[in-house]
Amino acid sequence: MPDSARAFVPGHVTGFFSAHPDDDPTKAGSRGAGLVIGDGVTVELEPGGGVELNGETATIEAVNRVLEALRATAHVVVKTDLPLGAGFGVSGAAALGTALATNAVFGRELSENELVTIAHGAEVQAGTGLGDVVAQARGGVPIRLEPGAPAHGAMDGVPEHQSVEYRSFGELSTEEIITGDTDDLTAAGNRALSALVSEPTLETFMSSSRRFGREAGLLTPKVEEVVRDVSDAGGEASMAMLGETVFALDSGLSDAGYDAERCSVSLAGAHLL
């Protein structure tokens, strides 16, 4: 067994979703769709104690829950250039990276599905996400057909990919929204999913995501303005669920005059480095 291990987990931008709570965290989750992106999170792990996030001591509940589930006492160093709390699935990525690296360093001999299940359950119990982990494990443009960890969930994918731009204007609390009244959101999410399943293209993903944001009442005034600007410039943009973040296909944001980060869709899912 190695003394330490590093894992990379891509970011995940959710375009639309519906929430599906369950007492069993491996059955709880979300339906929906998103883009797995090349900008992501690295997790470096060795025996020891304490969690660092971008150089500062931090508490990431989902990471602690993964370590507990794997009965490991570890020093975990999480690094990312992605904005935090802004809809990129950083907490899910940290949890999944911790699961992969712990498995390697502590010789737990678990499979990918088992590690994804542990990270998904930890993220659900922490209340910080419902569908990022299973998407980040897969890569590409995942469609989450059924909620939950691999044994319960079901996924498909949009067989296209393009480069992506994103720009974050602030944080939103995932926990506040997914633990509140989610009936309208879930109805809007189910409609968006039906549309994408009947026409699984990037274009339909973007238009369904925009409609979902409006119907679920999640767009902030700033996001609404930026998405409109990108449309006016001939591009395709929508809001990252859940953050005050706009993502666009290709050069949609910069064409509309915004400074934006650019990356590719990550065809690879989470993996050890």
Place this chain on the structure above:
Amino acid sequence: MPDSARAFVPGHVTGFFSAHPDDDPTKAGSRGAGLVIGDGVTVELEPGGGVELNGETATIEAVNRVLEALRATAHVVVKTDLPLGAGFGVSGAAALGTALATNAVFGRELSENELVTIAHGAEVQAGTGLGDVVAQARGGVPIRLEPGAPAHGAMDGVPEHQSVEYRSFGELSTEEIITGDTDDLTAAGNRALSALVSEPTLETFMSSSRRFGREAGLLTPKVEEVVRDVSDAGGEASMAMLGETVFALDSGLSDAGYDAERCSVSLAGAHLL
């Protein structure tokens, strides 16, 4: 819709398998495990007619069946540096690449699972493979827990990857073996799968694959000799199912004095270029 499209499909080296025939080609398939590798197949496709393989007119039955299923008349150009008929899943890759590229060029608006299902069914009906397509669609080190296309099959993965070497010494007919008496082979494949599921590591994958080759009586004298040479040099090698091909982790073959191709595990599955 674009006038033409290109897809890349990684090669897949099966370490062990069990055959599971079924009248429904989407339920037929194999259990087993293998390595998805960075050396693969590109498929370029446009409206027209005829199939080319490495610059020569060719008939690839699985490709023709995919075109039929998608009601497309296309000129298909398949290119690969992988050895043919030697256990790298080239026919499955050509079928899957054809499905992805046809979907793009002819605007069929199908999902990844639907395209994989069509390519898997085509490959099964052509008799040229049972599990390559679903593995090539996924990437990594897939464990095929249940046979069949996405709606019926189930997959997991070994959460490790390393570079791979391979050397081919000749062809073997997949069709001859998978349409013959497969009882011993299936029993050996099931034992190998149990071992890998209880300890999903690359080391167990390699040792289970070697045991499978012996128990199923598939090793040719040449393969047996080369695998022994790699072991004697301290490496891990096994036979690619089904070809007279040896694959090894890291520099196993070159350490034993063989000229070998080297590539990485492909973490990404099949995709449009």
